[in-house]
Amino acid sequence: MKKLSFKKGWLPLDGLAFTGDRDFPREPVLEIFTPREIALPMLQHSGTPAIPTVREGDRVTVGSIVGKPSSVRSAPVHAGISGMVTGIETVRLADNTSCKAVIIHNDLKRELHSSVKKRMYPDRIGRDDLWKLLDYSGVVGMGRDGIPTAFKCRNAERIGVETLLVNACQSEPYLTCDIHLLREQTERVIQGAFVLSGLCRVKRVVFCLLDKWETELSALQNSFHKYREHYPDRDLGIRLFRSRFPQGFDKLLIKALYDVELPVEASCEEAAGVVIFNASTCAAVWDMVERNQPLTSRVISISSDTAIGHNVLVPIGTRVSEILERVPGAASARRIIMGGAITGTALRSTEVSVTKTTSGIIMIRNFEPPKTACIHCGACVDACPVGLLPYLCEQLLRADEGEAIKRENIRNCISCGACSYVCPAGIDLSARIGKAAERSRRDR
Ligand code: SF4
Numbered sequence: 001m002k003k004l005s006f007k008k009g010w011l012p013l014d015g016l017a018f019t020g021d022r023d024f025p026r027e028p029v030l031e032i033f034t035p036r037e038i039a040l041p042m043l044q045h046s047g048t049p050a051i052p053t054v055r056e057g058d059r060v061t062v063g064s065i066v067g068k069p070s071s072v073r074s075a076p077v078h079a080g081i082s083g084m085v086t087g088i089e090t091v092r093l094a095d096n097t098s099c100k101a102v103i104i105h106n107d108l109k110r111e112l113h114s115s116v117k118k119r120m121y122p123d124r125i126g127r128d129d130l131w132k133l134l135d136y137s138g139v140v141g142m143g144r145d146g147i148p149t150a151f152k153c154r155n156a157e158r159i160g161v162e163t164l165l166v167n168a169c170q171s172e173p174y175l176t177c178d179i180h181l182l183r184e185q186t187e188r189v190i191q192g193a194f195v196l197s198g199l200c201r202v203k204r205v206v207f208c209l210l211d212k213w214e215t216e217l218s219a220l221q222n223s224f225h226k227y228r229e230h231y232p233d234r235d236l237g238i239r240l241f242r243s244r245f246p247q248g249f250d251k252l253l254i255k256a257l258y259d260v261e262l263p264v265e266a267s268c269e270e271a272a273g274v275v276i277f278n279a280s281t282c283a284a285v286w287d288m289v290e291r292n293q294p295l296t297s298r299v300i301s302i303s304s305d306t307a308i309g310h311n312v313l314v315p316i317g318t319r320v321s322e323i324l325e326r327v328p329g330a331a332s333a334r335r336i337i338m339g340g341a342i343t344g345t346a347l348r349s350t351e352v353s354v355t356k357t358t359s360g361i362i363m364i365r366n367f368e369p370p371k372t373a374c375i376h377c378g379a380c381v382d383a384c385p386v387g388l389l390p391y392l393c394e395q396l397l398r399a400d401e402g403e404a405i406k407r408e409n410i411r412n413c414i415s416c417g418a419c420s421y422v423c424p425a426g427i428d429l430s431a432r433i434g435k436a437a438e439r440s441r442r443d444r
């Protein structure tokens with residue numbers, strides 16, 4: 001099969017060195033993590049926050065709704081444990097913004113809400129009912145975007161997109177939660193993708209994964225013949241991409257597939273006729289359809305340079321501090337990152353909760369702050385997937401050279417973090433360039 005890619009980028013290790021040479025990406029997902037308490041933020045998606053629907057003293061079970069959407073671009077929030085609501089508090093999120101959160105104390109019974117039941121014939125549900133299920137499910141983009149999935153589907157249907165891409169190109173070195181789902185629960189991901197393709201009215205479903213995932217490729221190919229018979233009206237395909245960072249970014253997928261360069265702010269639906277969902281999102285949609293299970297927990301990768309590496313199923317709302325209590329060596333980490341090691345957010349406090357968009361928690365023990373000035377090695381230039389000269393952009397920004405900055409097209413930066421990660425001088429290029437790019441796009 002032909003391998004697609006974009007120019008430049010960076011070829012990371014698989015995280016093996018980072019995890020003590022254990023085969024972290026191939027190990028099974030661990031059992032569900034059981035927290036003592038969860039704090040469920042009402043804002044875990046892009047859009048307006050949910051509104052709490054419970055009060056202190058209420059009892060909830062797994063799947064109970066605790067927050068209702070406040071607009072069409074919002075999403076309900078559901079409890080991932082059973083227990084007692086102990087309060088509604090204002091909490092800080094990883095990006096240092098704040099919102100209301102429902103605090104639930106775990107009674108350790110894992111009692112399911114009465115509505116969560118396996119359906120006899122999930123593939124016979126009509127379109128109107130599927131929309132209702134998706135609206136209620138609380139599913140949002142579980143990669144970086146956090147867009148409510150129902151909102152994204154309606155938009156795709158309105159525009160009339162032709163292709164749905166299932167993005168399993170998790171290209172950050174220490175994140176493998178999506179690829180685990182694809183390997184261990186292949187059918188769940190495929191079924192969810194078909195539900196979404198029906199709602200968006202697309203005719204083509206394409207699974208995108210990196211060339212190194214051979215087992216996952218076979219799992220997909222083995223399942224395909226069944227779905228080709230079941231959905232004869234849909235064209236089903238797989239595309240392989242070279243393993244390089246940041247291949248998983250939506251605009252770089254489109255560049256590699258269609259050789260079209262979209263501006264950062266362009267909508268993939270409008271500009272390319274493509275709607276993209278990641279593998280975790282597809283699986284969560286199928287849970288709602290198959291057994292009326294809203295999104296209450298997710299698989300996250302926990303990894304560090306203290307030889308730990310696991311994928312764990314965690315109730316959404318679990319505080320990072322409670323997870324770290326059970327991770328050997330976590331106390332010696334100098335930096336805790338939520339998300340990927342490259343694109344994630346370094347936490348100021350570990351009291352933040354795992355949300356629907358948290359793909360990992362990475363602990364860095366051997367973090368070295370910046371050491372030297374630029375040594376002009378050119379590594380950042382080789383790594384930048386959109387062809388910028390990050391060392392120059394950073395220097396111009398520091399010197400506030402307005403006109404020269406414009407000429408360098410900084411607005412094209414996709415904040416992928418590759419330049420900072422490869423810089424041997426430890427200069428955080430992407431933070432400065434990414435912020436300037438956002439400003440430039442806003443002011444346009
Ligand atoms: S963060 Fe921006 S400048 Fe740096 S490599 Fe990515 S796109 Fe290029």
Ligand code: SF4
Pocket residue numbers: 373374375376377378379380381390391422423424425426427429
């Ligand atoms: S990678 Fe760092 S040291 Fe090398 S050219 Fe870029 S900014 Fe300079």
